[in-house]
Amino acid sequence: MSARAISAVKGMNDLLPEEVERWRVLEETIRETTRLHGYREIRTPLVEPTPLFVRSVGEGTDIVDKEMYSFVFHDEPLTLRPEGTASVVRAYVEHALHTKEPVSRFLYVGPMFRGERPARGRYRQFHQAGCEVFGDPGPVVDAEMIDMLVGLMAKLEVGEVEVLLNSLGGAGTKARYRERLLAHLEPMKESLSQDSQRRLETNPLRILDSKHPQDQEAIAGAPSILESIDDEDRAHFDRLRALLDALGTPYRVEPRLVRGLDYYSRTLFEIRGKSPELGAQNALGGGGRYDALVEDLGGPKVSGIGFGLGLERLLLASKAKPGLRVRSVLIAPMGARAQTEALVIARELRALGIVAHVEGRGGSLKSMLRRTASVDAGVALVLGDGELDRGVVQLKELDAHVQRDVARAELAAEVTRFFGRGTTP
RNA sequence: GUGGCCGUAGAUCAGCUGGUAGAUCACCGGAUUGUGGCUCCGGUUGUCGCGGGUUCGAAUCCCGUCGGUCACCCCA
Numbered sequence: 001m002s003a004r005a006i007s008a009v010k011g012m013n014d015l016l017p018e019e020v021e022r023w024r025v026l027e028e029t030i031r032e033t034t035r036l037h038g039y040r041e042i043r044t045p046l047v048e049p050t051p052l053f054v055r056s057v058g059e060g061t062d063i064v065d066k067e068m069y070s071f072v073f074h075d076e077p078l079t080l081r082p083e084g085t086a087s088v089v090r091a092y093v094e095h096a097l098h099t100k101e102p103v104s105r106f107l108y109v110g111p112m113f114r115g116e117r118p119a120r121g122r123y124r125q126f127h128q129a130g131c132e133v134f135g136d137p138g139p140v141v142d143a144e145m146i147d148m149l150v151g152l153m154a155k156l157e158v159g160e161v162e163v164l165l166n167s168l169g170g171a172g173t174k175a176r177y178r179e180r181l182l183a184h185l186e187p188m189k190e191s192l193s194q195d196s197q198r199r200l201e202t203n204p205l206r207i208l209d210s211k212h213p214q215d216q217e218a219i220a221g222a223p224s225i226l227e228s229i230d231d232e233d234r235a236h237f238d239r240l241r242a243l244l245d246a247l248g249t250p251y252r253v254e255p256r257l258v259r260g261l262d263y264y265s266r267t268l269f270e271i272r273g274k275s276p277e278l279g280a281q282n283a284l285g286g287g288g289r290y291d292a293l294v295e296d297l298g299g300p301k302v303s304g305i306g307f308g309l310g311l312e313r314l315l316l317a318s319k320a321k322p323g324l325r326v327r328s329v330l331i332a333p334m335g336a337r338a339q340t341e342a343l344v345i346a347r348e349l350r351a352l353g354i355v356a357h358v359e360g361r362g363g364s365l366k367s368m369l370r371r372t373a374s375v376d377a378g379v380a381l382v383l384g385d386g387e388l389d390r391g392v393v394q395l396k397e398l399d400a401h402v403q404r405d406v407a408r409a410e411l412a413a414e415v416t417r418f419f420g421r422g423t424t425p
Numbered sequence: 426g427u428g429g430c431c432g433u434a435g436a437u438c439a440g441c442u443g444g445u446a447g448a449u450c451a452c453c454g455g456a457u458u459g460u461g462g463c464u465c466c467g468g469u470u471g472u473c474g475c476g477g478g479u480u481c482g483a484a485u486c487c488c489g490u491c492g493g494u495c496a497c498c499c500c501a
Contacts, residue, residue, distance in 0.1 A: 310501030
């Protein structure tokens, strides 16, 4: 303990076994829910060529401008993925998956990296689960996806949530709206916050969801994007709303919802939690349609829609509890001969699906049995030279405080029978 | 990235206005020599985040730094 200990990188956390139990429950719930909707899991590298994100997420976004873990390795610019969609699109294009099926549905789960200042619910290495659908222009999938999210939130017991919905229109309307917005904002440039003045150049749409008090007046008077979208965009949006209404899936239209990635078009949504556990980071997930992205990344003209969920945040908000621990067998061997036999017994039990712990550290029987509590053992097996000579093992039923000798040959059957008749507390 | 608050045993924390540290839990051992969880008794645990400064003397004051946290920002 004298050497200086090394600690984890700022904003990157260890997940200790106790927490991992909750993570597994969460991930299993997500996998099962998405599986029922036809999503299949895809796994892509954590590292991608830097241009992939620059081209998809977009220059001028906070993510690309200041949050990416980028580095050059052997002359190649690489980046630790800051989000999941770009990689999935890249893989979709690279493997020409559109030629194999008209519609593809993907689930991904894994770590993402953004160099932000850590806070509650915000980390530099964080985890997302996300879904992507390619080849279906909506709006039926849009509704189905949002409805799935709301259902998933309920299953995870995250409490009350709010779905914010907006439409950005297609590429054409987006550009047109951008001009209208600029025309409105330019004259009042001086009154805007510094961040927003900068965004006038880089990414004017982002000004809409600025929370700066200085910006509120300008934003309030700004033209609504929903009034700028064209007829087709509007028909898409109206149909989506009608579907959600019919499904009874609650949402709130938020014309100023913009979000931080450039590739979105038409449908845009965000799901916010109300749990006080979330602190200021209340966005549990968000996503939208990206009908031009696949083509922009060199693929076919295929539409797409997807979302990402923040696993850390879901865990903060979720009240779902991990299942009961599986009860186990603790084997306490006294002496060298017994230790060998303990390993053999453990092997037999594990082959039958029973969790077995061998107390191999020696010490007094008392100290070995003391560990029954921490491993949540239902049964302890004690064996020493006496038992070995008689060809038996002492079986202790811990809850019942009873013990008896069991013939070595019948041990596995006896333990199986014990667990079989239900010993869950 | 900006500002506020915090940083003492593995964990949660106490330690007032400066005199080199404690509680609880956990852990280890014991309560007639091979029998747990409860109880009782005993024990270990710390470069008081790190570096520097003030001082005869600092966990206690000052500066810096790192980490955490809250808000801003951003989003998941």
